[in-house]
Amino acid sequence: MKKSALKPPNAFKEQVSNWFLSMGFECSETSVVAEIFPVLTINLQHRRQLSLILIDMNSWLKTKVSVDWPACIQYVREARENGLKIIVLWEDFWVNNQEIVQSRLVAVLGLAHKIPARLTKVRRIDKETANHFLSENHLNNVVSAKYKYGLFLPSSYFRVLSTALMPDPTSAELLVAVATFSFPRIFNKETNPLRSHELIRFASLRGTNVVGGLDKLLQAFIRDKEPGDIMTYADVEWSAGDSYAKLGFKTIAQTQPEAIYLDPETRLRKSRAELAAASSHNYVQIMNMGSIKFVKPVSIPGQTDSEHVQ
Structure with missing residues (x-):
């Protein structure tokens, strides 16, 4: 898939929402985790099917990782303990591997x-x-x-x-x-x-x-x-x-959450070991859960x- 520049936060959310809408689902932003990351709720006939925490690079750069990321992890844990389906979706995965991401989301919804x-x-x-x-x-x-x-x-x-x-x-x-x-x-x-x-x-x-x-x-x-x-x-x-x-x-x-390094231009991820061998060091440190x-x-x-x- 051809790689394009990272989109503004709203563009990422709109792309994801429009894809679900095209399949007949209802989408709404129901909350914001750590006052930064939007939670997109996917409904069908007014019944919740899935929630997505959307993580884009622009928002990530505004986070206080030591405080905000544990709050996100706790949000996910509590949602699952309450029987809710919830997924954390990073913008770079959506841009670089959109067909695979969509396939996994379809499977989670039981539509594969x-x-x-x-x-x-x-x-x-x-x-x-x-x-x-x-x-x-x-x-x-x-x-x-x-x-x-x-x-x-x-x-x-x-x-x-x-x-x-x-x-x-x-x-x-x-x-x-x-x-x-x-x-x-x-x-x-x-x-x-x-x-x-x-x-x-x-x-x-x-x-x-x-x-x-x-x-x-x-x-x-x-x-x-x-x-x-x-x-x-x-x-x-x-x-x-x-x-x-x-x-x-x-x-x-x-x-424990692990540090990963993301090139903001190509959106390619590298581990700490891979970063040491990389020719460019303009990578942003992100964390998984x-x-x-x-x-x-x-x-x-x-x-x-x-x-x-x-």
Whole structure:
């Protein structure tokens, strides 16, 4: 997608609002977090469906990070404790990855096109295939992984796809979901060494929800590699990780907000380590909201759940 200059705060809010309005939703600004960031509430037939905290660079530069950002995090936590769906949406993600952001928002609203995972076939895929899929369908940067798995929908089931998702009719299959996993880390436990792997990335094809897809990919990995447990992280800005809990993951800890560096011209993000190698240092420090760490114990004879806690 062609990158354009950052928009004034109202332009960002208007773009997001107009997109929801085009799908028949009602939008209203219901509050302002820390007296800076607008909260956009998305309704359907006067019923709240979702709230978005919109973060643009101009507003961020006005914040007192040590005070205002914890207030935002607390606002998100309390909203979720009260059963509300709430997402923190940064302007740079909207500008640079608008189609992926829109796909995720559609999924959160339950409007994504559903593909039953039982119709798919699972197998290992190579680095090039995984990276290409993730770059097109995952919001965060592609990172190195040891094991890569994909779910493929055979052409005999293309009939379940919408017209917009239909691939070339000569295709034998369509890749609809990918999960990547790390090298094992070995932990010495009281009984046997425990092999722990990280679920690094998971993504479905844009505009889709592969129902049962993550579970199918996890089970394939477990059969192949027999891990003692699988750990992963949920981005607090997008969710509390409810989908992981449904798959047997247990909450272990919450990481602290992390500094990220954003080029105000290109809107490209870099970590602290990447910044050291960058030729330009005109980056603005922003903060994420941290992550929730989850661990899924995998049953091993003679091993108790307590041995999985890291």
